[in-house]
Amino acid sequence: MSVTFERVELSAFDGATEWLGPEPSGRPELRGRAVLVDFWTLTCINWLRAQPYVRAWSQAYRDDGLVVVGVHTPEFSFERDSDLIRQAVAAREIDYPVAVDNDYAVWRAFDNHYWPALYFVDADGVVRDQHFGEGRYERSEQVIQRLLGVERELVSTLVEGRGVEAEADWQHLRSPETYLGYARGENFASPGRIAYDESRAYELPEDLRLNQWALAGQWTVGRENVLLDQAGGTVACRFHARDAHLVLSSGGRAPIPFRVLVDGQAPGGSHGVDVDGNGDGVLQEGRLYQLVREQAAIRERTLEITFGEPGAEVYAFTFG
Incomplete structure (x- = not known):
């Protein structure tokens, strides 16, 4: 320009x-x-x-x-x-x-x-x-x-x-920024329709294709974010990148524990700075949370994050 x-x-x-x-x-x-x-x-x-x-x-x-x-x-x-x-x-x-x-x-x-x-x-x-x-x-x-x-x-x-x-691994980055609110959300893969601004139970699909995301549990999908209404809700996405981040807020509520799995397993040495090797982390202040920094070969992976309490606000995945 x-x-x-x-x-x-x-x-x-x-x-x-x-x-x-x-x-x-x-x-x-x-x-x-x-x-x-x-x-x-x-x-x-x-x-x-x-x-x-x-x-x-x-x-x-x-x-x-x-x-x-x-x-x-x-x-x-x-x-x-x-x-x-x-x-x-x-x-x-x-x-x-x-x-x-x-x-x-x-x-x-x-x-x-x-x-x-x-x-x-x-x-x-x-x-x-x-x-x-x-x-x-x-x-x-x-x-x-x-x-x-x-x-x-x-x-x-x-x-x-x-x-x-840290600079992104541009050579292996194949996943774009992904918004979850309905104003800019794309590639939603849970079965059935999205209920805008209404609480609804969602399920994960049998398979996620690259760059798709889905919900499980009771969520309200708003313009900017998805809001967890009951404890135990999950957000999943399929990505190809070294790093996976998620923009989260607790909306001023008490700290909310969460657990991250990668391909159904604890991330181990590939955990991000905001989770441990077991995949455990805590949502406190609103910010970007790093969930995964891959230490092995970079390939397609499925990330799942499950929240132990209601009130989690989930805005966007970003990758690096």
């Missing part, structure tokens, strides 16, 4: 509902500064994998005059919770100011459409470059250096993401 080189007014940030960050006032001084604006939302796996680079740039070029501004614009309703955003800021070690953009005012001011999105703004307030999604890290850092008038070894070449921040 070509860059339009439009001027960004400081008023673009006036719509922020709150500022989080190291400065007492929250909102940084941007006039006459080179600025990197990073749009994110806390459950986005693409942002999580790009975040180590933004963090490294902020630290490497702060003394050269770079100001990094995060803009948290929520994809799902529960991501409007400031406490959850603060937890994400702490977990990702974000040490630059973050505008909480619950009303999408900053998003609209930039005419943005993506998570993550980077805007590179010069000291005159002109957007000199932009990038959407993951990748292109070395070129992005070169843009930062041009804005600052510096030239030195790139820190991007030294970045190594860990845990959920």
Whole structure:
């Protein structure tokens, strides 16, 4: 996508509902500064994998005059919770100011459409470059250096993401992001029809084809998510990837235990960071949970997650 080189007014940030960050006032001084604006939302796996680079740039070029501004614009309703955003800021070690953009005012001011999105703004307030999604890290850092008038070894070449921040295994990734709410849900495979916004009992099919998903137990399928109405409900999917993640929320309820099986067995050494080798985990705050990181040959697998208490809200599978 070509860059339009439009001027960004400081008023673009006036719509922020709150500022989080190291400065007492929250909102940084941007006039006459080179600025990197990073749009994110806390459950986005693409942002999580790009975040180590933004963090490294902020630290490497702060003394050269770079100001990094995060803009948290929520994809799902529960991501409007400031406490959850603060937890994400702490977990990702974000040490630059973050505008909480619950009303999408900053998003609209930039005419943005993506998570993550980077805007590179010069000291005159002109957007000199932009990038959407993951990748292109070395070129992005070169843009930062041009804005600052510096030239030195790139820190991007030294970045190594860990845990959920690790780069995807693109060579073996054959499963797309999969939403479960009816507004964007596809490839639902449980027998019978979906009852929109009504509680209904579902069953798993005899077989799941690649990238299909299904429910078992008593669930309510809403626009954004599926909500478990009775303990013991299961979500299953068939995927081909090294990593399997699930966006979950408890809706403010007590912690909800869950169990993950892969092809009917405990994941063992291929468990994700949010479950143990037996497949046991606990849903607490709303965020992205890593369920599987495959240590053996990557192939088609069937993942099942069963919740021990009602109230689990399940939003989307993502893979890596």
